[in-house]
Amino acid sequence: EPEVTQTPSHQVTQMGQEVILRCVPISNHLYFYWYRQILGQKVEFLVSFYNNEISEKSEIFDDQFSVERPDGSNFTLKIRSTKLEDSAMYFCASTVRGPTYEQYFGPGTRLTVT
Amino acid sequence: SQQGEEDPQALSIQEGENATMNCSYKTSINNLQWYRQNSGRGLVHLILIRSNEREKHSGRLRVTLDTSKKSSSLLITASRAADTASYFCVLVMDTGRRALTFGSGTRLQVQP
Numbered sequence: 512e513p514e515v516t517q518t519p520s521h522q523v524t525q526m527g528q529e530v531i532l533r534c535v536p537i538s539n540h541l542y543f544y545w546y547r548q549i550l551g552q553k554v555e556f557l558v559s560f561y562n563n564e565i566s567e568k569s570e571i572f573d574d575q576f577s578v579e580r581p582d583g584s585n586f587t588l589k590i591r592s593t594k595l596e597d598s599a600m601y602f603c604a605s606t607v608r609g610p611t612y613e614q615y616f617g618p619g620t621r622l623t624v625t
Numbered sequence: 626s627q628q629g630e631e632d633p634q635a636l637s638i639q640e641g642e643n644a645t646m647n648c649s650y651k652t653s654i655n656n657l658q659w660y661r662q663n664s665g666r667g668l669v670h671l672i673l674i675r676s677n678e679r680e681k682h683s684g685r686l687r688v689t690l691d692t693s694k695k696s697s698s699l700l701i702t703a704s705r706a707a708d709t710a711s712y713f714c715v716l717v718m719d720t721g722r723r724a725l726t727f728g729s730g731t732r733l734q735v736q737p
Contacts, residue, residue: 544724554668554713556724567724602667604725611655611717614725616668 513537515617517603523623524593532588532620534603543586544604544614545578547571554602560586593624628728629657629697629714637734644701646731648714649694657690658715658725659699668713671699676719706737 516535524530545557559567577589600621604614629648659671674681674690681688687700711730
């Protein structure tokens, strides 16, 4: 069964460094999402992406964040200058038919900022 | 609030028993979805019920939706230790933001 994959599973970085989290959505899916979950807290929406542009973003997704679909398979989240509070699990998700349909999540990348 | 409120916050049952989780909300929805998360790992979609549906089944799962009361319930029958997880009801709005909005969830513990 097709699944969303994410790499790396765990990323440790120093404050102020740039990180790129990678996701490979399910191949025929058209809508892509990033969520994050700070330890012990709720899952929070960051951004949605469709047709090579951001379709929706939350207040969390400020100028330090960017997303890109550099080729036909990868979907990336970049954090330009990491802060301690960026430490969280980051989940990628995709859906085939649109934002009102079920989303398929990847296993997550645990980002630790020291 | 645009998120569902799950009740109870925590539930502990014995293997073989049924587990019922409830969700209440306040806004107009396009659909309501239930997701499961095992110990901070990835989220797994369980079932989606649209605003014009009242009940759906998937294996051991049964979901009901009452839009007049703005509530939903998830029933897991004949629970197993592997059902131990957090369960979230997630709303997709009729208008405005279409991204999933998660609540705090119900933490289910199934004792073997």
